[in-house]
Amino acid sequence: MPAERKLTGSCLCGAVKITATAEEPTITVCHCDMCRRWSSGPYMEVTCQKVSFDGAENIGRIRSSDWAERGFCAKCGSNLFYHIIDSPEYQISAGLIDDPSDLQMSLQVFTDRKPQFYDFANKTKMMTGVEVYAKFAPPTDD
Numbered sequence: 001m002p003a004e005r006k007l008t009g010s011c012l013c014g015a016v017k018i019t020a021t022a023e024e025p026t027i028t029v030c031h032c033d034m035c036r037r038w039s040s041g042p043y044m045e046v047t048c049q050k051v052s053f054d055g056a057e058n059i060g061r062i063r064s065s066d067w068a069e070r071g072f073c074a075k076c077g078s079n080l081f082y083h084i085i086d087s088p089e090y091q092i093s094a095g096l097i098d099d100p101s102d103l104q105m106s107l108q109v110f111t112d113r114k115p116q117f118y119d120f121a122n123k124t125k126m127m128t129g130v131e132v133y134a135k136f137a138p139p140t141d142d
């Protein structure tokens with residue numbers, strides 16, 4: 001696993017800037033239907049801790065499920081993050097990162113939802129939706 005590293009990034013228009021630490025700085029790709037509608041393709045992210053936003057007043061938030069929200073720049077529309085409400089972590093859009101030169105794709109999730117019109121050649125760990133829910137099941141009240 002690569003060493004923890006600091007990441008900086010910004011949206012397309014620069015109204016939102018991000019500083020974060022990634023304990024495991026690798027790229028996870030999600031092929032689910034919601035990410036596809038949101039991104040027009042798979043959502044590629046780096047899970048980050050200690051995230052701070054400059055220009056936070058420009059962040060629009062959409063509650064995409066009972067347990068998670070997605071953030072976007074209200075000025076330019078760039079996708080910023082996926083965030084499980086009760087978690088300190090943010091899944092930051094990989095495309096925002098200023099220097100992604102050392103980042104490798106390590107995991108693809110919801111592989112069973114992937115449309116047939118693309119396929120990555122990267123050798124990564126693969127998880128179906130059922131496998132994802134079994135491993136990262138959202139906390140429930142009961």
Ligand SMILES: [Zn+2]
Binds near residue numbers: 011074076
């Ligand atoms: Zn922007």
Ligand SMILES: [Zn+2]
Binds near residue numbers: 032110
């Ligand atoms: Zn997804």
